[in-house]
Amino acid sequence: MSDTEFTALRALYRLPEPEVLQALLPAAASTPQELDSIRERARGLIAELRAGRHLGWIDRFLHEYGLNTEEGVALLGLAEAYLRVPDAFTADRLVQDKIGPGDWGAHAGASPSLRVNGATLGLMLTRYLVDEAEGGPVRRLVHRMGEPAVRAGVAAAMQMMGEQFVLGRDIDEGLKRSRRGAGAIFRYSFDMLGEGARTRADAADYQAAYLEAIAAVGRSAEDEDVFARDTVSVKLSALHPRYEPLQADRCVPELTALVLQLAHAAKAAGIGLTIDAEEADRLEMSLRIIASVMADPALKDWEGLGMAVQAYQRRAAAVVTWADQLSRASGKRMTVRLVKGAYWDTEIKRAQEQGLVDYPVFTRKAATDVSYLACARALLAAPRLYPAFATHNALTAATIMQWAGARRDFEFQRLHGMGVGLYEGLIEHAGVNARVYAPVGGYRDLLAYLVRRLLENGANSSFVNQLADPTIGEAGLLADPVAAIRQVGGAPHPKIPRPADLYGAERRNSQGLDLSDPPAVSAVLAEMQKAWAAEAADPGPPGARLVLDPADHRRIVGAVREADADACGRALAAAVAAQPAWAARPVEARAACLDRLADLLEARRPQLMALAVREAGKTLADAIGEVREAVDFCRYYAARARQDLQPLTLPGPTGETNELRMVGRGVFLCISPWNFPLAIFTGQVVAALVSGDSVIAKPAPQTPLMARRAVALMHEAGVPEDVLHLLPGGPDVGQALVSDRRVAGVAFTGSTATARRIARTLLEDDQRPLSPLIAETGGLNAMIVDSTALPEQVVADVITSAFRSAGQRCSALRLLCLQEDVAPAILEMLEGAMAELRIGDPADPSVDVGPVIDAAAAERLRGYIARNAGRVLAACALPPAAADGHFVPPTVIRLDRIEDLTEEWFGPILHVVTWRAEELEAVVRRINASGFGLTMGLHSRVGSAQGLVRSLARVGNLYVNRSMIGAVVGVQPFGGEGLSGTGPKAGGPHYLHRFVVERTVSIDTTSAGGNASLMTLDASLEG
């Protein structure tokens, strides 16, 4: 498939939301007459639904406990985690945590449904049983006896909630249930629960389950018409552990082969197969796979392939056009299931985190509806597409009925457990076809799906939630989305700022790179190639030392001339002389230099990324992160300086002015590490500069080229050359500079041992003013995982935290503490996921783990692994090409006790210990006892466990239920305590204060005569 086929699709992605919507409005609009009929039909459907004939207890239950209530959120949390907890101790804590604090009494008798009120009573009783604060011997007795009963009750309730949305535990049970009762009038599409496989083994199990389902559904197929038969729906993320844009070169062909296998089986079974739609960054890959399956000659006469299109995506209309062209080109019919989309909140968050130009989805609910209608119109007009309209919204369904007229060559679709009433009536009275999407599987695989359903039912923007809400009148349910969008001119939702505007007026968010956009990625890669060529061609100044690529030490990256004593002396003298004038400049002028620098860094991003890859061995994703962090530092410190470094007028007695001013200390020495050669380097230097200090920057000897590039940009941004000096060199240069009395302060990031040496040197000279040291050092960072955690999420976060950047981040995970009940399963999944990591030259965008920085580091780490060979639980294999670089395989080492980890191993080495359910508090205390206090991670769904760890952990950065690296400037100010650093935190609101001295000036304004201002007060008041 050629790239040009995606041109229209990609163009839509880049257009502003109003423009995309303007183009959709004509197709989405109905005539006034049509609107009348649509409303009439919808009114009838709504009245019938509201009369309660079809409104199930679960609808009412989920409405009663909507996500706008504390209890609703608690139930969602319980449902998400409870069924996977293997041990009674943690299960009880989870129930107590979720049910204990809720005000269940407030819901008593509130629902029109007896069953909902019954459930509320059950929850009230549960709360009573788990409430430890309630005293009395009888209650305590009930409490003790009650625990197993509560556990059984909650498990049954969660199972029931699950069963509401899942048709059966396996395909046979699903098929059997589909033939019974009200369900019998529907067609079915069976989905094998499971998504987001992390390992090959899991993916293979899902593939086998799909094959089995296809065969079973085929055996039970009776209808002549293939479109009327039951089908199977498949999620591609279940079939491959690395279904990601940067892995497209392997996952697309592998997935194509897997889907072809399923399609051939479906053809043989005489049934259809539909590919579900998942996250927006997977869209293009899924289309490539679908196109290959459509083009397969062996499937020439099989018209069973289907695909889902998400209307909430801005590209939806273009995807429908693409599908139309594909079906025409292949001469075959294809089913298109039109859905609105199930991952909206995830898409918004992800785009903000990644600093994308805009969102892949619409930001107003009405916009999604408009897009849905425009796509529906296009589907009805496409001759070779078989439309399947998946919605539970009566107004949407009524509109389609209106437009379809007498046609019945399409179908509606609903999810099992939802929308029964809507379609029973339409089947009965209007003779439409309707299909149920029916998930099948065990409880373990149910959770991700169940959470999406609960979110859908519980969100007050969703139709099903509004239907169950008696305060929302008919007019609200029948509001025309086209009119709503016209009224606001398609403007985006005012409360959802574009990713660039996330930080409001304070500063612009740094630009990310959309890794799912192949042309954007290719353009950056091409620029990086050019930069590599130019750098390598530059022989550097005479006497220069060559800088070699850590991924391949035969490759020259550039050359550097290191500073000698003369250069150091000259730079210091110049910096001392230049500082007063620099400090005298208004804060605004210095801050403006930082803003210009941020723009320059973004403009030269590919060149900087090129250096991050070749000089520091960073992967593409890390290189993007590196530039973004540097940009964020500039804009954040500029904003903080404007706010914090202004003179403050202080209150005091009349006849006197009192002012506090913040003034640069003098010359600041910034000593930065190689692991963030641009970000940390820039952060330290610009903080000092904006505070009014002149700066001597001493980068790590491993990454002088990046520092040179950064300093050149700083000068270009307007920082005078005599204010900022670069002195490349090793520890001797650093030591000489630290010892110099002219240095008024040191910002250092590196090892605890070096920080100590610097601190000692600063104090050695009796004649020297006491100078501040801002030190950020290492840590023995631990992640604690209890049995409520989601293993798939834990494994993804462990891989990111321990192995990204080859473990060469101060924040990286070093010690994984797993609750023993879940340790074997998580370790097995971790090993499987590690086997999927790509290790190699980071210039290849698909590489996950690059080299460590130099030969010395590699040797030390390899030696450590060799000495612990008997304790290795899992290790990645290195590719043959790794022999020419400093590669260390990601490795997991088992320890007996937390205390056995005494040293920071700065590389891709993860240690693992286990703990017993009752030991959480002891685990945190033992981790604290190491004396390091940088980062800590916790994976637990139990709020009280989160509270406990939060109150006990002595760390600078605690991360709960996420990875523990990638602190964002101004969002997660970064830095540790104890052996991990002095503070204040980099990227935090107190950082700049360490770079300045404070001076107050008090002036007695009456000394030259009387207190004129006091004497004129009355007059001014009267005036």
Ligand SMILES: Cc1cc2nc3c(=O)[nH]c(=O)nc-3n(C[C@H](O)[C@H](O)[C@H](O)COP(=O)(O)OP(=O)(O)OC[C@H]3O[C@@H](n4cnc5c(N)ncnc54)[C@H](O)[C@@H]3O)c2cc1C
């Ligand atoms: C048979 C079937 C198959 C499905 N398959 C898939 C699939 O493959 N992939 C998938 O992603 N989903 C799938 N879904 C889920 C589907 O996306 C949801 O059920 C659907 O969004 C609900 O739409 P509705 O018309 O019933 O509800 P409505 O309440 O009318 O619409 C809800 C939609 O509005 C969106 N929305 C809410 N607030 C905003 C906002 N501020 N801005 C923009 N949009 C907003 C929601 O995200 C949701 O998409 C499927 C659903 C069905 C019935």
